[in-house]
Amino acid sequence: MTVRATTTGTAGDNPAPAPSAANRRLPPIAEVAVGSVVLMLTGGVYLAAHLPGHPPLGPAEGLVIGGGALSLADLAMLSRIRPFSWPTFFLVARWALLAYGVIAGMLEYVFVFDHTRGATLVVLTVALAVFAIDVPTILAFTVARYQETTPPPTRVHNGWL
Amino acid sequence: MTASAQPATIGEAPHRVDFEIIPPRGLLVVGLVLAGLVAAVATNRLWALDFFHVVGGGMWTALDLFLGFVLGPIMGRLSIPARTEFTTRFMPTMILIMPTLVVATLAAGWQLARHLGYLNASYSHHGWVVASMIVVAVMAVVALGILEPANLAVLFELKKPQPNGEVIAKLMRRFIYSAGITGAMQVVTLVIMTRLATT
Numbered sequence: 001m002t003v004r005a006t007t008t009g010t011a012g013d014n015p016a017p018a019p020s021a022a023n024r025r026l027p028p029i030a031e032v033a034v035g036s037v038v039l040m041l042t043g044g045v046y047l048a049a050h051l052p053g054h055p056p057l058g059p060a061e062g063l064v065i066g067g068g069a070l071s072l073a074d075l076a077m078l079s080r081i082r083p084f085s086w087p088t089f090f091l092v093a094r095w096a097l098l099a100y101g102v103i104a105g106m107l108e109y110v111f112v113f114d115h116t117r118g119a120t121l122v123v124l125t126v127a128l129a130v131f132a133i134d135v136p137t138i139l140a141f142t143v144a145r146y147q148e149t150t151p152p153p154t155r156v157h158n159g160w161l
Numbered sequence: 162m163t164a165s166a167q168p169a170t171i172g173e174a175p176h177r178v179d180f181e182i183i184p185p186r187g188l189l190v191v192g193l194v195l196a197g198l199v200a201a202v203a204t205n206r207l208w209a210l211d212f213f214h215v216v217g218g219g220m221w222t223a224l225d226l227f228l229g230f231v232l233g234p235i236m237g238r239l240s241i242p243a244r245t246e247f248t249t250r251f252m253p254t255m256i257l258i259m260p261t262l263v264v265a266t267l268a269a270g271w272q273l274a275r276h277l278g279y280l281n282a283s284y285s286h287h288g289w290v291v292a293s294m295i296v297v298a299v300m301a302v303v304a305l306g307i308l309e310p311a312n313l314a315v316l317f318e319l320k321k322p323q324p325n326g327e328v329i330a331k332l333m334r335r336f337i338y339s340a341g342i343t344g345a346m347q348v349v350t351l352v353i354m355t356r357l358a359t360t
Contacts, residue, residue, distance in 0.1 A: 142310035
């Protein structure tokens, strides 16, 4: 399935006008990613509120799994948008991944330094990893949606154009 | 991060100014701050942790309140070229400053709270500590989900040969709503932190 960007103009027999960056209607990529961030942060606060003890992990695991599922659905939805400014998206995404990877790494370092171990550390690590993917997704999508679109890659012979 | 380059009239094209979205020299300063933070956590020295938490948190809170309630309204009254020029010089530095302050404040604050025993559920004001975590989480959602993406998108728009005033205005409207939330959360943070420091 391909999610097509549309304009708010009228639909009819005539070809659709070129999408205006300000008026394009796209899937709620940023909103879904923010929802995932909310679940991750909720799980993080739940665990942090109980550390250094050993809280029941069920609620945190549920929140992290829910957030992870949202992120995966979000990425799937994102990959189907045509047309889209992919060069801009990846330009922002890779730098944001680096920045938020460093931030998530710093927080992970603090948890490990504080002797957080076992299942609690696994849940926190997964939450940080999803967080470090969600934020670049939000940043890159918000920037790229207002850029000039590029046509999707066309497959020919054995490679991609 | 609530500064704006909102056009006076929606659709009006702002002037284009050449600038760097991420100032490379700033990355060196960020690297030094993060290295100092790692050293503070690794050595677990109370003074160093307190320094990063108090200085980082104070700057973070002050910047948010100043930008939201002082600088923002002033910028709103500037001419379009002045606003555009200010934004293109100011916002790239903010893209580096704010995340650095946030991570320094939170990482040092966490370690400090652990050092002082504030994280223990038996601590008499543990509820205030948890409340501060919730406030930070709300601010993180607003900053990461609304403010920072809009800032970055505005800078990319201003880099275009012909920036679209409509897009900039649309993005900047987000600030009006989110600045109030962030400002209120920062006031709550001040209340919680002063309570914790004096009880």
